[in-house]
Each structure stands twice: as structure tokens, then as C-alpha cells.
Amino acid sequence: MPPHPESWLRVTPQGLYCEPGGFFIDPVRPVGRAVITHGHADHARPGHDAVLATPETLAIMRARMGEGAAGAAQQPIRPGEVLEQGGVAIRLAPAGHVLGSAQVVLDWQGSRAVISGDYKRQRDPTCAPFEPVPCDVFVTEATFALPVFRHPPPEAEVAKLLKSLALFPERTHVVGCYALGKCQRLIRLLREAGWDAQIHLHGALASLCRLYEELGVALGPLAPATVANKAALKGAIVLAPPSAVQDRWARRLAEPVVAVASGWMRVRQRAKMRGVELPLVISDHADWDELNRTIDEVGAPEVWVTHGRDDALVHALALRGIRGRALHLVGLGEEDEGPAPEVAEPASAAEGGVQA
Numbered sequence: 243m244p245p246h247p248e249s250w251l252r253v254t255p256q257g258l259y260c261e262p263g264g265f266f267i268d269p270v271r272p273v274g275r276a277v278i279t280h281g282h283a284d285h286a287r288p289g290h291d292a293v294l295a296t297p298e299t300l301a302i303m304r305a306r307m308g309e310g311a312a313g314a315a316q317q318p319i320r321p322g323e324v325l326e327q328g329g330v331a332i333r334l335a336p337a338g339h340v341l342g343s344a345q346v347v348l349d350w351q352g353s354r355a356v357i358s359g360d361y362k363r364q365r366d367p368t369c370a371p372f373e374p375v376p377c378d379v380f381v382t383e384a385t386f387a388l389p390v391f392r393h394p395p396p397e398a399e400v401a402k403l404l405k406s407l408a409l410f411p412e413r414t415h416v417v418g419c420y421a422l423g424k425c426q427r428l429i430r431l432l433r434e435a436g437w438d439a440q441i442h443l444h445g446a447l448a449s450l451c452r453l454y455e456e457l458g459v460a461l462g463p464l465a466p467a468t469v470a471n472k473a474a475l476k477g478a479i480v481l482a483p484p485s486a487v488q489d490r491w492a493r494r495l496a497e498p499v500v501a502v503a504s505g506w507m508r509v510r511q512r513a514k515m516r517g518v519e520l521p522l523v524i525s526d527h528a529d530w531d532e533l534n535r536t537i538d539e540v541g542a543p544e545v546w547v548t549h550g551r552d553d554a555l556v557h558a559l560a561l562r563g564i565r566g567r568a569l570h571l572v573g574l575g576e577e578d579e580g581p582a583p584e585v586a587e588p589a590s591a592a593e594g595g596v597q598a
């Protein structure tokens with residue numbers, strides 16, 4: 243009888259710990275050995291000794307935190323490659339969340355756990371699609387685990403932005419989006435929809451766009467968004483961090499149309515409270531249907547929920563005879579789409595403490 247993953251994968255104050263392998267997955271504090279699922283700041287923290295991740299995630303970590311803090315020893319592992327650590331076979335499988343994002347597949351003595359990090363199932367032209375891996379325990383996020391969260395096709399949301407540009411050709415359209423992943427995905431979606439013109443970037447978004455291009459994701463013509471030259475930004479698309487679209491920076495643009503691209507824009511009240519005129523429901527996290535479909539596809543009899551709306555998901559699982567367990571991991575869900583709305587207001591708190 244293979245050992246239950248509960249006996250070799252434990253929740254510790256630093257995060258999930260694989261005991262026989264002697265490593266943590268996405269630890270929230272500096273540790274000796276870390277396996278990192280992706281580059282968002284709540285999963286990839288500075289100061290570990292040895293870091294194992296995809297080459298893209300390692301490059302993102304170096305770019306964001308500097309060579310010294312991104313792990314004293316960095317070991318790249320490509321999806322499909324298998325490494326052994328203390329008898330545990332480690333492999334990474336694409337998670338479809340942001341460039342380089344991966345699920346961690348662990349096999350020990352005939353028992354398999356998959357730690358999916360953050361993920362989505364919607365198409366994303368900037369990263370490899372999520373690969374369902376059958377397992378005994380599936381560890382999932384639950385950011386949007388309520389039936390109300392159903393993300394529309396992102397192409398339809400981008401069409402709304404282009405329609406507004408056609409209606410208000412004099413106004414600057416400023417779109418709030420996270421620096422890692424959402425920004426580049428939005429640019430690629432705009433290119434696919436035929437927007438060939440320059441896209442202007444707030445300074446905080448420039449370096450990761452450059453890195454994506456270096457890593458092979460072509461983004462087309464980009465230019466800095468210089469507020470001083472606001473005449474040149476009439477009718478232009480300006481991308482900026484969500485915190486910047488709400489402050490004076492954005493108000494200095496030419497009659498700005500304020501948009502935000504986030505799964506939370508499904509909540510009208512939240513969009514209104516933030517002064518968002520054009521909410522775009524574009525998310526890099528699985529919605530309710532995607533979470534449930536993924537859990538069905540991996541066929542795990544047991545699902546552990548790291549963070550988010552674990553109560554709703556665990557309840558839905560029980561109805562299908564799947565054992566659900568809320569891990570209540572702390573420190574997750576702080577970067578890309580922020581915590582749930584009822585705990586995140588005022589809106590500025592959602593972006594608090596995130597550099598880049």
C-alpha cells in the first residue's frame with residue numbers, strides 16, 4: 243500500500259514541505275531548498291539557498307529580486323525532465339498561469355501529489371497550456387472558487403476595449419493590469435485583435451515586458467507612457483499597474499477611460515468602488531468551472547486547497563465524493579489578483595507591498 247501523501251507532504255509555517263525530499267514548495271520564508279511554481283511575489287520569495295524552477299521562472303526571479311536574492315544556487319528544470327531528491331521524483335508540468343508557471347509533480351513510493359500553484363485553463367498566448375496530471379492528491383488554489391465567477395472569453399473583453407477606443411478616439415484608455423503575466427497577455431490579445439499601434443507602458447511594467455520578449459514572447463511596438471506628453475497619448479492604450487490607474491498619475495492623462503483587467507471585475511461593486519469605467523473580466527486564475535473540470539480531469543480522490551474560497555470548493559467536492567482539505571496556507575494570493583473583495587477593501591490594500 244503506497245503511503246498517503248499526508249505522511250510525506252506536510253504543512254509547516256514556511257509552507258508545504260516534502261519530508262523525504264527535504265524541500266519546500268513556494269515557501270513564504272527563506273529555506274534551504276525551494277521548488278518554485280512561478281514568479282509572482284507571493285510564490286517566489288527572495289533569500290532561499292537552492293531554488294529549483296523552470297528556466298523562465300528563474301529568469302523572472304532574477305529580474306525582479308536581483309541575482310543575489312533569487313537563490314544562491316539556481317537549478318533550472320524543464321517540463322518533462324525528472325529529478326530525484328531523497329528518493330522523491332520531481333517533475334514540472336505547465337500550469338498555464340504566466341510565462342514559466344508550472345505544477346510540481348511529486349512521486350514517492352508509488353504515491354503521487356501534484357501541487358498546481360496558480361493556474362488557469364483559458365487560452366493564453368504567452369505561456370504553455372495547463373497539463374492535467376492524474377494523481378492521488380491534487381493541491382489547488384481557489385481564488386475564484388464561487389459559482390458566480392465565470393470568466394468570459396478574454397477575446398470578448400478585449401473587443402470591449404477596442405470598441406470604446408473607436409467610440410472615444412480622443413480619450414486615453416488606461417488599463418490597470420499586473421506587471422507579470424496579465425500585462426503581456428493583454429498585449430498579445432490586443433495584437434491578435436488587430437491593434438498594431440504602439441502600446442504605452444507605465445514605467446513599472448517595462449522591464450518584465452522586455453524580459454518576456456527576450457524569452458521569446460513577441461509583443462510588438464511598445465513605448466513609455468510619458469504623462470508630460472499627454473497630447474501624444476490621445477486615443478492611445480496605456481497599460482499601468484492597477485494601483486496607478488486609480489491615483490493622480492492616471493488623472494493627468496487626456497480624459498482617461500479607466501479600465502482594469504482582473505477576474506474581480508466580475509463584481510460590479512468592486513469596479514464601481516475603484517472608479518473603473520470599463521471593467522474587463524480577464525483573469526489568470528481558474529474560474530469556478532475550470533476548477534471543477536480540472537479536479538475531474540486529474541481524478542484525485544483527495545484535493546487540498548491552498549488559499550482562496552476553500553469553503554465553497556471543499557463543499558462542492560464533498561457532494562461529488564471527493565475528500566477536500568483546506569490548508570489555509572498564509573501569504574498566498576497577495577500578488578496577482580489580490581485577496582477576495584470582502585477582505586481586500588479599500589482597493590489599495592490589494593496591491594499593497596507589491597513592487598514592480
Ligand SMILES: [Zn+2]
Pocket residue numbers: 280282285339360578
Ligand atoms: Zn500567481
